[in-house]
Amino acid sequence: MHSSKSILILSSNSKRYLLSLFSTISSPTQPSNRITLGIDDLLSSIKLNKNQSIYISNRISRLKSLEKPQSVINFLQKTGLSESHVKSAVRGNLQMLFADVEKNLKPKIEYFQQLGIVGSDMGKFLSWSSHVLRFSLEKTLIPNIEFLKKVLCNDKNNNYLIKALIRCGSLIRKFSDSRLARNAAFLESCGIVGSQLSVLMIRQPSLFVMKESIVRDSVSRAVDMGFSLKSKMFVYAMDSTLSLTNETIRRKLELVQSCGISKEESMEMFRISPILLQVSEGKLKFGIEFYLHTVKWPKSVLIRRPSCLMFSMEDRVVPRYKVFQMIMSKRLLGNKVKKLSFSSMLIMTEQRFLKFISRFGEDAEELLVAYRGHDLLVSSKQEFYLPH
Structure with missing residues (x-):
């Protein structure tokens, strides 16, 4: 057991304490060839709060070797997680270091891989939501995922599901502890169903696990702004107003x-x-x-x-307006110049806009310089024809 003095040292400098602790633990079965990250390297490089440090030190002090936590790190790396993803995943779920890879972690990871969460998506998912690996595969993960699939209709290849889970892993919780089903039912009662419900879950998945009063208030605010429940824009209004106060909305309208x-x-x-x-x-x-x-x-x-x-004023609007002005002033389109509108140039994709510039032969280079040479801050108001 650690003395209170050790705990104080730990809370003030967890990295140094952990490293000294590791050096006193025998680990004859620990792999000698680390892939990228070792348990000591990992814990000395992530920021642990006091409770996390105490938890880790107590658990590790009872181990005869570091084989299990090292095997967890190796497994995560073999799964394709980058070093930064491994660090984030462990910081979000320290218990994972002491889990049995074959019996506990591997079946759950394989289940998520079967859903289509692989590669960098798996890294993002676990770095933000590694806590879901604490849940039972059969009792929580599978039934909750199946419920989400029903909400996300017409979800080919689980594209919506993957986006929603990456953004908010808390969607996978025990039904008894989650408001997901009730919130989904309320939104459906408001007429937000099918693809609209899917859009909302992708854009604001956290809304589905918030208090029901917050969900109701979000609907009311969108209605108060004049959005119809039948409008396809309604869910975007909910998405936009969710993180804004009434004061902020009022201020923007007045502006x-x-x-x-x-x-x-x-x-x-x-x-x-x-x-x-x-x-x-x-x-x-x-x-x-x-x-x-x-x-x-x-x-x-x-x-x-x-x-x-x-649109970005600095990177898109102002530079393209400079190009538009050059084309107009030099009449580079000849008699067709009157048919050119700035709005049509503005909505072009980057690739299409560059192709449009290339049509002007000898003048193309000058136009490209005008477009690309906009590194001066827009706020300088010197060469951008800005309002005074």
Whole structure:
């Protein structure tokens, strides 16, 4: 047993204590050839809080060898986890170090692999949700996964399921401890079913394990903003408002209105593109002023296409506007120049836009320089035709 003095030393400098502890433990059966990471290397490189340090030291002090924790690390590495993923996985579930690989870990990992969680996806999943490996395969993991499959309809190759699990492993919990079934039932009662329910689970999987009152409030806030439960945008509105306070939403609406857009027009913009609520206030203001005062779009155009405010101003909007201005001023399209619109250039994919530039022969290089040479900060307002 450790003395209270040892515990104090441990809590103030767990790495040094653990390393000294390892050096006093005999481990004749420990593999001499480590793959990448050893148990001592692992624990000396991850940050452990006081309780974790005490837990690890107590467990390891009772071991006759480090064969079991080392075999766990080796197994995780052979599964394809990177060194950083192994560290995160262990930090999230220290008990895993003392699990039986063949009887406990391997069957569960193989089950997730059969679902399609492999390679880097497995690394992300376990680095964020390794705690799910504590659950019983037969009593918890399999029945809960089967329930999720029913919620995620038309999920070919478990694509939705994998995305949801990677983002929120807490979806896999004992039904008695989880609100998943009740929340899913409530959302379905609101008319959020089928593909809409799947979209919401992919974008906000944590919503399904929150308190039912939070889920109800999220629905109410979206309704209060004017979104119809029958609208395909409703689940995106829920997604956008979930992490925002009423004050933040009010402030963003007022900001849009301060740019000369009426209350009803601003509400219409957010109804068309609810994800716009997630855009920062600074970016919203800059974007609106740029489109209205620099590009000189009619207000009606911006209201119909609010998604343009979500593009990167520095990397996309401003550089492409420079290219647009050069094409227009030099009449590089000849008589067709009037048919070119900035909005059409803006929505092009990067590959298509570069291909579009390449059409201009000798002028293509100059246009590319104008497009790529935008490393100056947009805030300098020197060469970007920005609003004052």
